Amino acid sequence: MSSSESCDETDYDSDTALQEALASGKLQPGTYALAPHAATQVQVNDVEALEAKYKQIHLNLDWFQRLDCTNELAPLTADLKEHEESLRLDVEKKGLIEEEDNVHNDFKRELLFYRQAQATVFEALAKLKELGIPTKRPDDYFAQMAKSDAHMTKVKQKLLVKKKQVERTMKVKQIREMKKLGKTVQTEVMLQRAKEKRELMDKIKKFRKGKGTLEFLNERPELKKGLSRSQFKRIGKDDKYGFGGQKKRGKRNTRESYQDVSGKKASAKLPKAHHKKLKAKGRK
Amino acid sequence: MGKWKLLKRKMEKGQESSSGSSDSETEVPQTRNSDDVPKTRNRWTNRQRLLIFASRGITYRDRHLMNSFKGMLAHSKQECKFEKKDNLAVINEIAEMKNCNRVMYFENRKKSDTYMWLANMETGPTLKFLVQNVHTMEELKFTGNCLRGSRPFLSFDPGFDEHPWSRVVKEVLAQTFGTPAYHPKSQPFFDHVFTFRILDKRIWFRNYQVVEEDGSLVEIGPRFCLNLVKIFDGPFSGAIIYTNPNYVAPNKARRLAKQDNTYVNRIEQKAKRSRIESLPAGNPEELDFN
Numbered sequence: 046m047s048s049s050e051s052c053d054e055t056d057y058d059s060d061t062a063l064q065e066a067l068a069s070g071k072l073q074p075g076t077y078a079l080a081p082h083a084a085t086q087v088q089v090n091d092v093e094a095l096e097a098k099y100k101q102i103h104l105n106l107d108w109f110q111r112l113d114c115t116n117e118l119a120p121l122t123a124d125l126k127e128h129e130e131s132l133r134l135d136v137e138k139k140g141l142i143e144e145e146d147n148v149h150n151d152f153k154r155e156l157l158f159y160r161q162a163q164a165t166v167f168e169a170l171a172k173l174k175e176l177g178i179p180t181k182r183p184d185d186y187f188a189q190m191a192k193s194d195a196h197m198t199k200v201k202q203k204l205l206v207k208k209k210q211v212e213r214t215m216k217v218k219q220i221r222e223m224k225k226l227g228k229t230v231q232t233e234v235m236l237q238r239a240k241e242k243r244e245l246m247d248k249i250k251k252f253r254k255g256k257g258t259l260e261f262l263n264e265r266p267e268l269k270k271g272l273s274r275s276q277f278k279r280i281g282k283d284d285k286y287g288f289g290g291q292k293k294r295g296k297r298n299t300r301e302s303y304q305d306v307s308g309k310k311a312s313a314k315l316p317k318a319h320h321k322k323l324k325a326k327g328r329k
Numbered sequence: 330m331g332k333w334k335l336l337k338r339k340m341e342k343g344q345e346s347s348s349g350s351s352d353s354e355t356e357v358p359q360t361r362n363s364d365d366v367p368k369t370r371n372r373w374t375n376r377q378r379l380l381i382f383a384s385r386g387i388t389y390r391d392r393h394l395m396n397s398f399k400g401m402l403a404h405s406k407q408e409c410k411f412e413k414k415d416n417l418a419v420i421n422e423i424a425e426m427k428n429c430n431r432v433m434y435f436e437n438r439k440k441s442d443t444y445m446w447l448a449n450m451e452t453g454p455t456l457k458f459l460v461q462n463v464h465t466m467e468e469l470k471f472t473g474n475c476l477r478g479s480r481p482f483l484s485f486d487p488g489f490d491e492h493p494w495s496r497v498v499k500e501v502l503a504q505t506f507g508t509p510a511y512h513p514k515s516q517p518f519f520d521h522v523f524t525f526r527i528l529d530k531r532i533w534f535r536n537y538q539v540v541e542e543d544g545s546l547v548e549i550g551p552r553f554c555l556n557l558v559k560i561f562d563g564p565f566s567g568a569i570i571y572t573n574p575n576y577v578a579p580n581k582a583r584r585l586a587k588q589d590n591t592y593v594n595r596i597e598q599k600a601k602r603s604r605i606e607s608l609p610a611g612n613p614e615e616l617d618f619n
Contacts, residue, residue, distance in 0.1 A: 088574050089571055091571065092493050094562060094570040095493035095560070095570055096493050098453065099493065102501070103500055104375070110375045112481070112482050113482075113507065114483065114485070115485045115487055148528060148529040154533075155535075157526065158535040159535075159546060162535065162537045163546060167544055169482045170519075181518065182476070189476070191476070200471075
């Protein structure tokens with residue numbers, strides 16, 4: 046390989062071949078289709094040379110100098126086994142091939158690498174123990190790490206945010222459950238009201254017949270002082286669409302948004318409803 | 330009593346007292362012959378030196394990948410960016426000037442395709458890989474961390490021993506990524522694993538931190554995939570001794586992706602559908618979920 050071009054076969058340019066053919070007279074103008082196609086790259090697998098090369102470069106050193114291991118996968122832990130079983134069933138249902146799925150399913154693929162690394166760790170640590178070499182770093186041994194402390198705090202923050210997100214989704218789920226429960230409660234309330242109304246009508250009937258008094262009309266419980274229908278609507282709409290404030294520059298990055306690792310979009314910055322008066326009234 | 334005799338007696342006294350007080354400590358002789366070669370513990374015997382550098386026009390992602398290796402591999406040295414127009418054989422001279430016998434060279438083409446060249450400087454071979462699916466160590470999903478320059482365990486899957494070409498690849502990877510024992514810049518503890526696995530006709534790289542010795546691991550990063558292009562006999566020179574038949578050049582891949590292949594897709598869809606239908610219909614009562 047005298048120049049860099051000779052290892053450039055991947056981007057083979059057929060124009061040069063055509064030019065050569067034209068120059069040598071094999072190709073006349075207008076006979077493009079007759080020009081021989083550039084031969085596809087010849088595949089090489091020179092087994093002898095490869096074997097010789099391997100023998101030449103192989104470093105026959107102690108294992109401790111090399112630290113390499115060749116491992117099958119480590120056995121699965123119980124909970125991962127369960128998860129994998131369910132994934133396998135999914136694959137069968139879809140009519141896919143397990144082998145392909147190992148490549149394209151992120152979880153399964155990463156599990157392969159993880160288990161291989163685990164097997165290596167088991168083997169290598171056992172070997173090192175045999176050699177009597179300490180493996181674990183003492184707690185009071187400090188040295189420069191591959192990732193800086195600033196970066197690791199960022200990672201920790203991210204983990205925290207993720208944990209919070211999970212908690213929030215759990216909470217939302219719970220609220221949804223409560224709402225389902227709330228519907229049954231609502232029907233009960235309706236029934237209760239119907240019952241009260243019936244009782245009231247009965248009492249009125251009795252009064253008409255001249256048996257009771259009109260005392261019960263004063264017992265009527267005080268109604269809540271709520272919001273009007275339009276005010277309710279206003280609050281809902283403000284919550285949904287935002288209210289007041291500057292809309293432009295809302296999507297621009299700021300220092301806060303840059304440092305935010307939660308992965309939320311900037312749309313969360315849009316001004317929210319701040320009808321504090323109305324809201325406060327609603328809560329009464 | 331002469332002056333020398335007094336001195337001698339003093340010295341004898343001193344020796345007795347010192348030997349009496351510290352029996353466990355080894356005594357250093359007070360005189361040494363100047364012809365003696367000083368005894369040094371020269372345990373760093375496997376002197377691999379790796380030159381890591383890139384071509385001009387490298388993308389930021391690949392630069393981060395390169396820098397993370399510079400940090401993690403204690404036996405590495407760096408060079409300024411290489412002019413792509415120069416002949417690749419110039420790398421041999423650069424490595425010689427830097428006193429390196431291994432080279433990891435990142436070449437970028439069209440600002441999108443990265444090639445990694447791994448070469449053994451004295452004897453060859455040179456491996457050329459296409460680097461795909463790069464995730465750098467800086468990504469926040471990688472929560473592990475390790476000592477800068479601690480020696481990694483190298484994990485290979487048995488697939489590497491199957492073919493002559495894969496054995497060569499394995500050996501070169503082991504020599505390039507393995508930090509030599511007792512390297513002055515390395516740390517004496519073992520806290521991460523480099524994992525290489527052949528899957529889907531390419532080599533996948535992962536880096537895990539050994540958190541506890543019971544086998545719990547956390548990924549440190551980076552992640553990438555190496556697609557072998559070819560193997561040359563010499564250091565950035567020599568005959569081609571292997572070409573990967575499964576390799577598709579990125580240019581060609583892009584061209585194929587652009588092509589309208591609705592017809593092919595339809596045929597494939599049909600074939601897949603028929604395969605699913607041909608499967609024995611499962612009776613839900615018979616299915617054993619245990």
